[in-house]
Structure formats: C-alpha cells, structure tokens
Amino acid sequence: MAIILLLLLTSLTPFQAAAQTTPVCDNVKAVAATLPNQTSSSPVHFATVTYGQAPDVVYALAQCRGDILNDSTCANCVTNTFQLISNATPAGAQCYTVASYYADCILVYNTEDIFSAPLNTVGPTGDGGTPFERWNIKNVTDDVPLIAGLIHKLLGETVDKAASSTPRRFATGVVDSNTIFPKVYSLAQCTPDLSAGDCLACLNRLLGMINSTMAVRMGGQMGVIRCYFRYEANKFYGGEPMLSLGPQALNPTKPKRGMSKLWAIPIVLVPLAAAAFLATFLYARRLRKQRKGMVVRLEGSRHPDSEGEEHLVWQGKSSEFSMFDFEQLLEATQNFSEENKLGQGGFGAVYKGKLPDGLDIAVKRLASHSGQGFTEFRNEVQLIAKLQHSNLVRLLGCCSQEDEKILVYEYLPNKSLDFFIFDEKRRALLDWSKLVSIVEGIAHGLIYLHKHSRLRVIHRDLKPSNILLDNEMNPKISDFGLAKISTSNNNEGSITRRVVGTYGYMAPEYASEGIFSIKSDVFSFGVIMFEILSGMRNSGSKQFGDFINLLGYAWQLWEEGRWTDLVDATLDPKSHSEMMMRFFNIALLCVQENATDRPTMEDVIAMLSSNTTVLAEPMQPAYFNLRVGNEASSTVIDSCSINDMTISVAVGR
Structure with a gap:
C-alpha cells in the first residue's frame, strides 16, 4: 500500500473525491469528526485515536506545532488538513494510508497500527525509514564554513533542547552570524508521548542523514511520524526563539585578507575533525583499557539458596565485557x-x-x-x-x-514475546511463519544452553516475558538470574531445597519435589508453544472449559479431535492445519507428566524442521487433574496465579 505524502507547504491542486461508503471510509469520517477537538483540548495539543473493528479499524495521530498555543487555531488546522487530504487525494485513497507533513500541524492515519511502528517510520506502513525531506534550492554562498558550522550547531542544540523539554518535546532557536547572511531560525519537535531518550534518538538519526550537499542549503526540513526538524533564513514560527547562538559558538579561524574562501574550509573543518577524532580515539582507548584489564570476582558471602553447589568465579579478561x-x-x-x-x-x-x-x-x-x-x-x-x-x-x-x-x-527495541502474543492488536503483526521462526529460535537457544555451551545450563524461568525480540523479531532468551549449572552429562535431575520460578511454567516434579533438569526447561517450552498457538496465558483468572489451566483444556480438545478450537483464529488454522497439528502434538509431548517422557530440545528441533518425522502419540499432560471445582488443586494455583511473578517456595525434604 503506497504512502501518500501531502506536502502542505506547497500548493495543492484540489479535486473533489467521490463519496465513499466503505467501512474504512466511514471510520475515517468518524475520526475526522472527533480528532480535531481531542487534539486541541489536550494540554500538549496531541492526540491519538483508534476507531472501528478489525479489519477496518483506523489508527490516527494528530499534533499541532509547539508554538500553536491557541486551541481553536489547533482544531482548525487538523480540520483543514483532513479537508485538504479529501480534496487532493484520488477517490478512495484518502480512506487509507495518509501521512501529512509539515505545516502548523501533523496528521497521520492508517488501517495499520501506527502506534507500535518503529521511531524511524516515515509513514504508517513504513518504507525502510527514509524520511520526508524538503530543501531550499539555494545554497549558502557567503562565509560557507562559518554559516554551515553555525547551522549545524544550531540544529544540534535545538534537537537537544526539544528532547529535554517537557511536556511538549518542542524547541526553537536562532543564530546570528554577524555577516551579510541573515539570521537562521530553527525548530525541532517530537510527539510528546516519546521519552527524552527516544526523542533524541529519533532527531539525531535525522541529523545524521544530512550529507555534504544538504549541509550548505539555506533552509530545509526532515521528518518521520514521531519527530522532525526545520530551519530557514526567515522566522517561520511564532513566539521568541527558545535559544540563541552567535558566531562565538563556533569561533572559526578567519582567513587572511585576499585568501580564497575555498582555503577557509579546510582551515575550519580539519581542526574540528581532528578534535572529534581525538576525542573518539581517547574514549575508545579508555574503554579498551577498561575491558582488557577487567577482572570480575564475585564470591561474596554464602546466600540461603547456595545449597553447597558449585558457584563459578569468573576471573577472565574479555573485550566483549x-x-x-x-x-x-x-x-x-x-x-x-x-x-x-x-x-x-x-x-x-x-x-x-x-x-x-x-x-x-x-x-x-x-x-x-x-x-x-x-x-x-x-x-x-x-x-x-x-x-x-x-x-x-x-x-x-x-x-x-x-x-x-x-x-x-x-537493547532490544521490540520488548518481549508476551508483549505481542497476549495483545490482540500486536499479535496480528506476527503471522504463522514468523511465530514458527520465533519458536525455532527459542529452541536453538535452549539446545545451546543444554548441550553446546561450555557450561551445561538449566534456565529454570523460561516464559514469554523472558524472551526478548530484536529489530527483526528474532527471539533472544534473557534473565539468567535463576539459572543453574549442571555437572551431569545425562538427563537426570538435581534437587534443590528452594523452588524458584513462575507458576504456569514450572514442571510438576520441580514444583512439588524440587527436582530440576534440562527436561524442566522443555516443559516450560511446551507451555510457551501452547500460549503462542492460542494467544492465551496458561494460568490466570481465565477458565478453559472444565479446566483452570491451558494444558488440561488442550488435552481434552486433542482427545476429542477439536484441537483447532484452541488455535487463535487470526492464524488461519485451515491454511496451515498440517503444520499446526504437528506443532500441537510436539507441545503436548513437551508437557508430559513424567520428565522421561518429554523429548530433548534437540528432538524438538528435529520434529519441527521435518514434516516426515513420525511423532509419538502424547499421553495425558501434567496438571490434567486441575479442573474447576478441584479445591485442593485450584487453591494452590489460584494463590499464585500472576503469570509474570517470580516466586520462591520452600520445599521440605
């Protein structure tokens, strides 16, 4: 779906679009009727709206520029922008992807979720992060190094001030070069829901894209949905500038009289580049010394859960740590x-x-x-x-x-797996193939821990909130605070006096007897597979048919041949029925009552990667007897049913 950029600073050739009666267009009209007032009534003149039902839901965002302080002026701007879009866009297109940059206000709406899009997204659907940009056709001709250097410094300080300014995330500035060149005025703004760090990152990314050609332009602007900046040789905003710079901010070396101005460029830029290089070199050298000379020794005092087990002391040196x-x-x-x-x-x-x-x-x-x-x-x-x-x-x-x-x-920007699979809107961003890829990635991480790493590690707290997602939604297992080192080369379990982990993901032998092994992680992995399939948490306040947990309900549906009833409808079970059935079967094998009946993670990968591997018939899973009305069982589970709570339970032995 193409992105339509309406550059409101240019003249538009209007034509009246044909009336639309589709559900999406009706939702856009409803947004157009409410968003102007919501934006103008906000203390920061910023509002977001989600209207309608999937698949016709419309997501919208509007923001008035920080110097637009009058409520009615802000409301009129958003209203007029909706009208401009309607007049200037081909029939039907105005109901879908629209990104309007940048006059007195910004308006963005789309049928895809623009609120969870990355900060560098240029429009509601993104296009690789290439921003909207518009540059003055004229270049700076007088005192090029001085003017270009001052403009760059002005923009940098304006961006810093905008990021640190609350609540509007907005700043303006001016620089006077004391030459025949006029004053230069600047502006930077982010949506106020961004943190200071995210705002600064968004704006700095734009500044970093200014090349040598753009750097000598007399004016310009760049922006994405969440942030933008602009500078001009004329005052284009209201109010007094929030910061002011003069030529002393740069203090360049003046060329001798009669010297060609081309020689002034290296005179100014070479020392600046050398200073920047020296600062970077010294910082990197200091960091390398920190890393290479680092020795970690964390023996400390004995803690209650040490149980006399081996606790390694790492005294190695590493350039990665x-x-x-x-x-x-x-x-x-x-x-x-x-x-x-x-x-x-x-x-x-x-x-x-x-x-x-x-x-x-x-x-x-x-x-x-x-x-x-x-x-x-x-x-x-x-x-x-x-x-x-x-x-x-x-x-x-x-x-x-x-x-x-x-x-x-x-830092992983997409948060954790639970952020997506348990949220109806965000879950729609992950199709079946991506979910399978996530499951396989988790499995490969566990195989490494259980078999291929220099240490044999049992995680003991594997759950969706401890699986982080990178930019490409690749999974990364995190939070090893409860992990244990196993000195055994077989699958036999170890015993602990203190059970730590999260209810809903703990294997039965571990929860009741304190016995843990690599098969404990396999059990947790199976629970996660069911949660990915269904979009529901294994434990909590929800009731699953006759059961108070997902595993018993899954077994009942499997026995009755109705396993597709558990699968989230958005995954389209009919299109992937064979693969999903294998997925369901493997998950049941992972959550078997007895640890010896569960596969290893190596077995799981083999079963997931081959459609010809014959799968074993699963038996009744763990916790099958936790039915509604079973007071003895339900009391234990309900007392600690918060899925993301890490608990410690003393087990008498």
Missing part, C-alpha cells in the same frame, strides 16, 4: 528517570540508556535490599557473560559499587 562506573550509567539513563524506565521485574527495574558512543543499552538496576538480587547478579555475570549465541541476549557488562548491583545488556 565491560565494568561500568555508576556515574556512567547515571548519565546514560538520565539518572534512572521514569521516562527511561522499560519495566519492573522481581529483582529490580530495567531502564533504557545510551552510551557516549551512541550505543543503546538496557540497564537492570537490582534492588539493593534483595538477597536474591545479589544472587541473580552473580549468576548473570558468571553465566551469561560466558555464553555467546544469537538466540541469547548479550550481556555487555556490569557495575558493582557499594550497594549498587547493575547489569548492562544489549
């Missing part, structure tokens, strides 16, 4: 601001951060009062820092200063 200063992470996360907070786990909060070299990171700050938090910290550093696989999240480093225990991971 860093010891961070607490001050570095304070700066990276903007003092662990709420705006940068990604989520809250059982052992602490996770924040988004950005290092000075531009690398995005996820920072887990463990609760200082949590004994388990220290154990998790030690486990992560000792285990995952030694593990390298494309389906495991990468631990970049850690910080251990006084009471602060912090883990630094690669």
Whole structure:
C-alpha cells in the first residue's frame, strides 16, 4: 500500500473525491469528526485515536506545532488538513494510508497500527525509514564554513533542547552570524508521548542523514511520524526563539585578507575533525583499557539458596565485557528517570540508556535490599557473560559499587514475546511463519544452553516475558538470574531445597519435589508453544472449559479431535492445519507428566524442521487433574496465579 505524502507547504491542486461508503471510509469520517477537538483540548495539543473493528479499524495521530498555543487555531488546522487530504487525494485513497507533513500541524492515519511502528517510520506502513525531506534550492554562498558550522550547531542544540523539554518535546532557536547572511531560525519537535531518550534518538538519526550537499542549503526540513526538524533564513514560527547562538559558538579561524574562501574550509573543518577524532580515539582507548584489564570476582558471602553447589568465579579478561562506573550509567539513563524506565521485574527495574558512543543499552538496576538480587547478579555475570549465541541476549557488562548491583545488556527495541502474543492488536503483526521462526529460535537457544555451551545450563524461568525480540523479531532468551549449572552429562535431575520460578511454567516434579533438569526447561517450552498457538496465558483468572489451566483444556480438545478450537483464529488454522497439528502434538509431548517422557530440545528441533518425522502419540499432560471445582488443586494455583511473578517456595525434604 503506497504512502501518500501531502506536502502542505506547497500548493495543492484540489479535486473533489467521490463519496465513499466503505467501512474504512466511514471510520475515517468518524475520526475526522472527533480528532480535531481531542487534539486541541489536550494540554500538549496531541492526540491519538483508534476507531472501528478489525479489519477496518483506523489508527490516527494528530499534533499541532509547539508554538500553536491557541486551541481553536489547533482544531482548525487538523480540520483543514483532513479537508485538504479529501480534496487532493484520488477517490478512495484518502480512506487509507495518509501521512501529512509539515505545516502548523501533523496528521497521520492508517488501517495499520501506527502506534507500535518503529521511531524511524516515515509513514504508517513504513518504507525502510527514509524520511520526508524538503530543501531550499539555494545554497549558502557567503562565509560557507562559518554559516554551515553555525547551522549545524544550531540544529544540534535545538534537537537537544526539544528532547529535554517537557511536556511538549518542542524547541526553537536562532543564530546570528554577524555577516551579510541573515539570521537562521530553527525548530525541532517530537510527539510528546516519546521519552527524552527516544526523542533524541529519533532527531539525531535525522541529523545524521544530512550529507555534504544538504549541509550548505539555506533552509530545509526532515521528518518521520514521531519527530522532525526545520530551519530557514526567515522566522517561520511564532513566539521568541527558545535559544540563541552567535558566531562565538563556533569561533572559526578567519582567513587572511585576499585568501580564497575555498582555503577557509579546510582551515575550519580539519581542526574540528581532528578534535572529534581525538576525542573518539581517547574514549575508545579508555574503554579498551577498561575491558582488557577487567577482572570480575564475585564470591561474596554464602546466600540461603547456595545449597553447597558449585558457584563459578569468573576471573577472565574479555573485550566483549565491560565494568561500568555508576556515574556512567547515571548519565546514560538520565539518572534512572521514569521516562527511561522499560519495566519492573522481581529483582529490580530495567531502564533504557545510551552510551557516549551512541550505543543503546538496557540497564537492570537490582534492588539493593534483595538477597536474591545479589544472587541473580552473580549468576548473570558468571553465566551469561560466558555464553555467546544469537538466540541469547548479550550481556555487555556490569557495575558493582557499594550497594549498587547493575547489569548492562544489549537493547532490544521490540520488548518481549508476551508483549505481542497476549495483545490482540500486536499479535496480528506476527503471522504463522514468523511465530514458527520465533519458536525455532527459542529452541536453538535452549539446545545451546543444554548441550553446546561450555557450561551445561538449566534456565529454570523460561516464559514469554523472558524472551526478548530484536529489530527483526528474532527471539533472544534473557534473565539468567535463576539459572543453574549442571555437572551431569545425562538427563537426570538435581534437587534443590528452594523452588524458584513462575507458576504456569514450572514442571510438576520441580514444583512439588524440587527436582530440576534440562527436561524442566522443555516443559516450560511446551507451555510457551501452547500460549503462542492460542494467544492465551496458561494460568490466570481465565477458565478453559472444565479446566483452570491451558494444558488440561488442550488435552481434552486433542482427545476429542477439536484441537483447532484452541488455535487463535487470526492464524488461519485451515491454511496451515498440517503444520499446526504437528506443532500441537510436539507441545503436548513437551508437557508430559513424567520428565522421561518429554523429548530433548534437540528432538524438538528435529520434529519441527521435518514434516516426515513420525511423532509419538502424547499421553495425558501434567496438571490434567486441575479442573474447576478441584479445591485442593485450584487453591494452590489460584494463590499464585500472576503469570509474570517470580516466586520462591520452600520445599521440605
């Protein structure tokens, strides 16, 4: 579906589109009737609307420029933009993808979800992130190095100020070169629902796309849905500039009288480039020294769950792992601001951060009062820092200063698997082939942990919220705080006095007797397969027929030949019935009552990758007897039915 860009700064050739009566067009009309008032009545003149039912639902976003302070002016702008689109767009097209850039307001609407689109999306469906751009045809001719340098600095400072400005995420600026060249005015803005870090990243990406040709233009603008900037040699916004620069901001070396102005370019740019290179070199050198000289030793005191088991002490040196200063992470996360907070786990909060070299990171700050938090910290550093696989999240480093225990991971923008599979709208973004790819990726990550890594690792807390997704929706297993090292080369289990994990994903022998093995992870994997198929959580307040968990209900449907009743209808079971039936069968084999009856992850991959491999007939799964009305069983499960809660249960032995 093509994106229609209406450049409202140019003249439009209007023609009246034919009246449309489709459900989508009706929904667009309803949005057009309500969105202007919602936008103007918002304190930040920004509003989003979702209207209608799938597949005709319409997603819309409108924002008035930050200097448009009058409510009626804002409402009129959004109303007029809807009318311009109707007049200027071919019949029928105005009901679908529209992205309107940039006058006094921005309007975007589409039948696809624009709210979960990446920040670099240019229109509702995206086109690879190429932004809208418009440049003045005239170039700077006087004092080129001075003017170009000042404009670049002006834009950089305007972007920084916009990102840090609340609540509008908006800034304006001006620079006076004290030459015959006129003043230059700038503006930058993000949608106010972005965090300061996301706003800055969005705008900096646009600035980074300015090439040498664009850099000498007398005016220009670039934008995507969530952010844009503009500068001109005339004042194009209302109010006084929020920041002001002069030639002293750059302080270039003046060329001698009579010297060609072409010689001024290297005189100015070479020292600047050299300074930038030197700063980058010194930072990289410092980072390399940190990494190469790093020695991690985390023996600490014995904790209640140590059970006399082997706890490795890692004293290796690694160029892939860093010891961070607490001050570095304070700066990276903007003092662990709420705006940068990604989520809250059982052992602490996770924040988004950005290092000075531009690398995005996820920072887990463990609760200082949590004994388990220290154990998790030690486990992560000792285990995952030694593990390298494309389906495991990468631990970049850690910080251990006084009471602060912090883990630094690669940042994955698409959050976790549960964010998608349990949400009706986001789930629609994942088709059957992508879900199969995600399942296979998780399986490969587990095979590595169980068999191919230098350590034999049992995760013990595998669940959708601990499976992160990268830019291409590839899965990465995370959160190794509860993981255990197994010294056994067979599938026999080990015994623990303390059961830790999440109800709904715990194998029965582990939950009741504290016995864990690689087959414990296989059980959790099977539960995840059923949740992916159905879009429903295994445990919670929902009732599944005669059962209070998904596994018993799945077995009942399998026995009755009605297994498709469990599959989410959006996956179109009829088109993939053979593959889905195998998927269902494999999931049942993974959640068998007895650990010995479950396959290994190597077996699972073989079954998933071949349609000719004959599958075993599953037997009754675990927890089959947890029916509605079974008081003894339901009391245990219902008391801890929050799916994302990590729990510890003492098991008497």
